Every structure is written in structure tokens, then in C-alpha cells.
Amino acid sequence: TETIISACSHRRINVKSEITTSQFIKSYWNYYLELEDQLIQTKRFVDFDISNYKTFSIEYLKLLQATCSEIDVVAKIIAEKLDPTFLNLKSKNIQKWGFVIQKHFKEIQSKEVSFLNDLHITPWKNWAYEQYMDRNGYVRYKLASGAETPHWWTAYNKVKHERTSYYQKEKINYHRANLENLISAMSALFVLETLFIKQLSKDDNVNLTKSTLFELE
Numbered sequence: 001t002e003t004i005i006s007a008c009s010h011r012r013i014n015v016k017s018e019i020t021t022s023q024f025i026k027s028y029w030n031y032y033l034e035l036e037d038q039l040i041q042t043k044r045f046v047d048f049d050i051s052n053y054k055t056f057s058i059e060y061l062k063l064l065q066a067t068c069s070e071i072d073v074v075a076k077i078i079a080e081k082l083d084p085t086f087l088n089l090k091s092k093n094i095q096k097w098g099f100v101i102q103k104h105f106k107e108i109q110s111k112e113v114s115f116l117n118d119l120h121i122t123p124w125k126n127w128a129y130e131q132y133m134d135r136n137g138y139v140r141y142k143l144a145s146g147a148e149t150p151h152w153w154t155a156y157n158k159v160k161h162e163r164t165s166y167y168q169k170e171k172i173n174y175h176r177a178n179l180e181n182l183i184s185a186m187s188a189l190f191v192l193e194t195l196f197i198k199q200l201s202k203d204d205n206v207n208l209t210k211s212t213l214f215e216l217e
Contacts, residue, residue, distance in 0.1 A: 019077065020200070029193055036211060039063060042057075053180035056175045063186075064177050065156065068156035071189050074189065076097050078097070079096070079100040095142065098129045099131065099141050105195050108127075109122075113191060113215060113216055121184055123150060124191065127147060155178075155185075159176050190211055190213075194216060
């Protein structure tokens, strides 16, 4: 039996079985709430104020990597549920799971959330992929015309792979591990899981602990 394993939490779920609402909440939503709680704890040291959004730290770096890694894990589980053929793909990167998710959740690009009833964020704005056939007849995926990779995902990859490289004068990628990118990434995970839980729980009575930080507009 195939399994998906989260590197951050070592949680397992059988991807060939049907995922119930309660399973998803227990295995994924509760972990999201834990990440959210860890962000809330940082408020004791850096207030959630726009003037602090470029503040960077090791704690933000750790949470940014954990949050974006979880987005990758959750997105693959969702893609497998929405499109069983996704299981057969050899590599399952953001272009591939993004294409599947956008196909079934067309509203994700425009989903706006409020952060503490103050800041309004559209974390998946202008995010879209399309399929094309390469010269050898293989199906490939790329950003659609006019679309762009979310800035928080770029920050995550730069922090992960090129942490000490410069991206602006006197700024290294480590500086991208800041409060703004972390809030945006966490709001993206919130949107992704909320949309999926709503679909899973159409016929269920869900006892869902609400987010403390975010609310769908």
C-alpha cells in the first residue's frame, strides 16, 4: 500500500483509500492549527503590525519552511482525491498539483482572507498553470500566460536552496524569511484546507476548530 509521509510531522495516510472529513481534520487541519499557534506565540516579540512585516528571524524561517512543506504535502493529498490519475505521475511538483487543484477549485485565485480582521490577503492571486505538449509528445506543465508563482512560495524555495545568495543589493535570501511571507504562506494553507474540508463535509456535521488568525471573506 502506498503512503505519503510528511517530513515535518511523520504523519501517514493511505492515499488509495477514501479520505474522510474526520481523517483530514485529525491528520492535517489540527497540524495547521499547531503551526498557527506557533506563529501567534511570536507576537510576544514582534507585533503583527505592517511596520514589522519585513522583520526576519530564524523562527520565521523555521515556520515558513514547515508551512510551505505542509502546503506541498496537503496539495498532493487533495490532488490525489480530486484526480486519481495524479497518483500515476512520476514527479508531483507544484505545477502538477497546482493544475489539478485549479481545475477543481477555480475560485482559489480570487479567495481573499482577512488576517485578524485587519489585513486582507489573496494568497493564490494570479496563480495558474496550463498543460502543453513538448516536442517528444510528452505532457508538460507551465505557468499560464500572465500568471505568476506566489511570492511566498518563491521566498520559501530561495530560503531553502539559496539562503546566503543575494537577491537585491545588500539583501540575501535569508531576509525573505520574514513576517509578511510567513503570514501569506499560512493564509495560503488556510485557504487550501478550508476549501477541501468544505467539499469533503458537504453531507457531514463537522466539528471544526476555527482559525484564530484568518477568516474567508
